[in-house]
Amino acid sequence: MTATTPYHTDDTAFAVQAPRVIERLRAALPERSLVVEEAERRAYESDGLSAFRQLPLVVAIPDTIEQVQAVLATCHDLGVPVVARGSGTSLSGGALPHPQGVLLSLARFNQILELDPERRLARVQPGVRNLAISEAAAAHGLYYAPDPSSQIACSIGGNIAENAGGVHCLKYGLTVHNVLDVTLATIEGDIVTVGSQALDTPGYDLLALMHGSEGMLGVILEATVRLLPEPLTKQVLLAAFDSAATAGNAVAGLIAAGIVPAGLEMMDGPAIKAAEDFVHAGYPTDAAAILICELDGGTEEVVADTARVDALLRDSGATEVRVARDADERARFWAGRKAAFPAAGRISPDYYCMDGTIPRKHLGEVLTRIADMGREHGLGVVNVFHAGDGNLHPLILYDGNTPGELEQAEAFGARILELCVEKGGTITGEHGVGVEKINEMCIQFNDAERETFFAIKRAFDPPGLLNPGKAIPTLNRCAEFGAMHVHHGEVAHPELERY
């Protein structure tokens, strides 16, 4: 696969003297906490978005808060960029290293500091894995609700930095709805706690501001998360449709009837086939779309809702509705959806996962246009979709070893994101902007709005050292991107004009 560096020249104009940086870090950290050799730094050159690679100047893996502060003080004093990294599973390049900067790994902050079952909260260090919280809480009949697909590996610090979602967001919210407080180290040397264990906090809602701020305002040292009681009962239905638009209307029908499912997922025909070939979940491979609907609550309530959902789905034109007979079948209904990404990996050497959100009513049209674009780019695409909340995940299939295909995949992806904005949606529902969608930020926000973002950035990071070059594009970048855009007419990427 081709490796590209996405940094703009604006973002790499730091005057960094590498030997001085390393010397100061050596004085502040034990030897095992510093990675200087190139071969060892390689391990950190990518996160979950492997199309982008960048070696950091040096990697710091501190053990203590004092060491984190020492790293930040070094960076502050010497004007060195610093990129915080949890488990490195970001799908938008949020933890991609900076070529002139320190990569600050929080991997050793992996302890659950307190789990209080009576008050239903857990105090955790940033490197604790998402799933580890639910595993620890399970003994008390509790769990942590946000469940991004990477939950086995991704860290809570990264979840907060990206405001991670998952398949249960419509009913249980995103990360921002499930975190009570966050303690951060600032680039100026403060340690501050935003939010509290109370249900509100005096002053501005800085807790919300930190969610999805992509490591650009502070470095997360600790968080308190809210735990929920495990639902008493769960049921899962699987419905098949002969068109994605019909499935989309069926979702609207459920919502209109007052049902708020715990999970509501859609897969299109190619995704169904890929998943079925992989995990043999028993999916109807002749369907154009399936919906997987999870209901939870008290036993009687779930029984009643299941009957209603079954009838509503049939009324909406489902060609088949299956109700899971037991826990095994519930797990099987989910298995194909949960394996959709690796399944795409089996049918294509590489895939590129997109993350836009649209008002659900446009689903049929958007899927049709995505299919058309795929043909124009000569690339296949499979679609999985958090149908309840309008969050699309088209997986673009390409082969990084075929010259030009990665570039086509990126161009195709960019057009999908622009389509999401055009339809009144957004360029990222839960993966973050990172380096991946930074150009599309120029489309979603105007100059004044982006200046507001920079003003917020300066309030917390006056020297602009925390994760520079991510999430918020500079005026220059947008000017160049805009010139590319407008110059060649309506299509975003001039190289596409030959198609």
Next chain:
Amino acid sequence: MSEDDDQTEAIAARVRDAAAAGTPVAIRGGGSKPFYGHRLDGEALDVSRHRGVLNYEPTELMLTARAGTPLVELEELLAANGQMFAFEPPHFGGGATLGGAVATGLSGPRRPFAGALRDHLLGVRIVDGNGSVGRFGGEVIKNVAGYDVSRLTVGALGTLGVVLEVSVKVLPRPETERTVCLEMAPEEIHGRIEDALRNGAPITGAAHDGDRAWIRLAGATSAVTAGADWLGGDTPTDETFWSRLRDHTMDFFRGDTAEPLWRLSLPPGGRSPDLPGKRVVDWGGQLHWLRSDASAEGIRRETAAIGGHATVFRGGDAATAVFTPLEPALARFHGRLKRAFDPHGVLNPGRMYPEF
């Protein structure tokens, strides 16, 4: 809705003039919560004419309206479609507007169980202190593009921008709602409702009026019935309890008492603050409304000792800070954010904290 209902240009022009002249404005919507926050001196900027529903799609669970739209109108519209604001915004008076609800950020009795206004906010359009109009967030439920400016405006009391439009997530109304009354002390509520929640009771309110506990259940009829049976207690005849608690029309909140009304926001399941005075408890014990003549310092010290914070909600004297003072680093970030959004200091200066 007519063209006159779109006051965007007029409001932005007023802010631009204010910024140029350096004369503060005092933003006013329905005028239902003038008691909240510090007194303002600025020239009134009335946004109540900027009103109307811009987009409501029941099947997208989303509503967008101009800030001056009265909550009453919106709630009627939602009810007609079997939906509601899950955060149960207080009105405190007939004229309360959507913009005012965002600016004050207050949520009603359902808050611990369904989330606060900030949890259901999807996007805002604001005029910043330069008179520049910007849109942040959007009309979709999942959206992480850019910093979360929309939630930053919640509870900011207009100090960061004049809210022009608001998009919120709405939810279906419950099939059934029922209240039970139990004889217990306020401190016992947390444990009892925790047990009930874990047994599937769909609790949407848990308060104590000084005599007894009021527990509200709402959701599927089967779950409400099972939950009420599990809790036991009596069924009260008073059906207005929750709206009187929400809007402060209960006797406890009225009257001409000289004692200020304090709002104590507390962590879950802790001890009650040891303070003199009468109180009404909401949010399963996490919100104490306290009528007390104890010193502000004493109230704040005791509340902070158990991890909470105390606000002078009504009736404070001018010398007492309305909100719990911020620690120095946080105060510094607040000041910088204020200057970032309102460099001329013209938007409701001092309504939240005297420093900005």
